[in-house]
Amino acid sequence: MKKISVKSPANIAFIKYWGQRDNKLILPYNDSFSMNLSGCTTRIEIETTDDPSLRKLYIREYKSTDFRESEGKTLDMIIKFADTAKRFLGKRRSPGFIIRSENTFPKKAGIASSASFFSALALGFSRMYESEPEEKELSILARLSGSGSACRSIPDGFVWWQKGTGSSSSYAYSLAPPAYWDLRDVVLILSREEKKVGSQEGHQSAITSNLYKERLYGLKKRMRLIRRAFENKEFSLFGRLVEADTVSMHSVMMTQNHGLFYWSGKTLDVIREILALRQKGTEGYFSIDAGENVHVICRGKDEGRIAGYFKTHPAVIDIIRNSPSVGARIIHT
Amino acid sequence: MKKISVKSPANIAFIKYWGQRDNKLILPYNDSFSMNLSGCTTRIEIETTDDPSLRKLYIREYKSTDFRESEGKTLDMIIKFADTAKRFLGKRRSPGFIIRSENTFPKKAGIASSASFFSALALGFSRMYESEPEEKELSILARLSGSGSACRSIPDGFVWWQKGTGSSSSYAYSLAPPAYWDLRDVVLILSREEKKVGSQEGHQSAITSNLYKERLYGLKKRMRLIRRAFENKEFSLFGRLVEADTVSMHSVMMTQNHGLFYWSGKTLDVIREILALRQKGTEGYFSIDAGENVHVICRGKDEGRIAGYFKTHPAVIDIIRNSPSVGARIIHT
16 A cells, blocks of 8 residues: 655646647647646545545535545546556556545536646556656656547656657657746636536547648647747747637637537636736736636736736636646655 | 618627728738627618708617707718718719608617618618619628727628628628527616727727737638538537637737726626526527616527516616518608
């Protein structure tokens, strides 16, 4: 019996991942680019047991005081992932495990909670199997969890996920450490409701959108431009591209089978405020994942003003301030 | 002194016009495709006078009882257009005129009120100058009014506006008469507020969107597909393409300079209802112009059910039901 503790960040994608060309291997249609979030992390503790049939999950919800046992879909995914990790790491036997997980942020609300959780689990399971894979391998393993964007929470800071030509070349690597650029992500929580359609389901029908091919076409140029804006730290161009990519992804979501509209009236209100603030010289850019909450990407110098401004906004129920963060880490206690 | 009466429809575009490659000649970047609306019409009366300096405009607003004199921007545009029409039709002298205009629908709310008004004016001014240009020439003249989509309200029924290579080849023509296809446009009025940014201003900065080029790229295929769906009356495919084009245009609007967000929370609510109705077998597709109101494109057999459903919806303050309509017509009284 041993205990492994891992902490891993969620990440916000500047170039989004939406759509899978292979839903078994979780291979995306396009590269994506993200920043790990210092204020949105998952901490898990894995306690191994000698009884391989004992596999339990306890979750402490955001702002809750106690751990509750979780069964059903998430536990099934974990059990499957333990098996995937075993084979991936070339092991034969699997111990039993009890996992305790807690988040610093609400889950299933468009803040990649599955990314922080499954990246933590990828690292935790590796240690459980007494393996120390290289970062690249760990990123591939995290991807295979089913939550593709988990692979971006493994490396540090600013991270690029190359789509690759197959499983062994589809992984994420760090473009720059957290200290490279003083970016911030001020997350405006508008709702704690869980979204109705999970990302996994949405990824699979992305291709049914009549706008999907034009998104892929546009991405070629946008990826080139954002890499250059990142290298030169041209924030205004960078921000414009971040917004364009968000709108592009949502335009696909809205027009794919069963049209996914994640935005609410509050989302629109908050976006308008971000644009109005910009007109007045406080430069923030919106980014939205598969949920109604809004991320405001800004520089350190404007973080306080933006967070302060939205603190009293009627649509905003909570604010999480993030700096660029390292990736998944073992916590030595 | 004489009196000329003209009635002309607004139109709803299935493939939208957004962005001008020439803002003097009002030349668009892409072809567009629309249907004239039987229930959204402008009626104007032009009374000519011998005093060329007398140029007045009286407007009776939607659901108002009396005509009020209108000055400022709209009158300036009309005076300029009278001059454009004079030169276009090869005339030397211009009479004075008093124009009375009335709409069957709210203006500046994303129902092409400028299209019905300026197409009516193009026909009315032609008669004022004692000219009877061919439909093609009249369409070009309507385009030159400044409201480009007015050119689509000249021909009958289902109308294609070819972008052309220059002013003389950029005009609209009828693809099919109103009776060709039993389509309906159920307009859900969510607000009578006038929009803050006019279309003209928006058209000119469309190109600043990082998504504009990918829209143009996608349009090539979408135009081919929608032509074929129209020819074969494949309604489901047709509707999907209509929605895709709406979302594509709005994604450009949202990401162009000063980001135009025309949608409101009510717009999103109503869109979700349209999708939910579709799941239950009542097939309507949304289309949205530069405003928050929502057009539901459906077939005659579903019009009653859709209009009935939204009649009691809290976000909907009025409903206008439209069939395909003829274009601009002189009214003989």
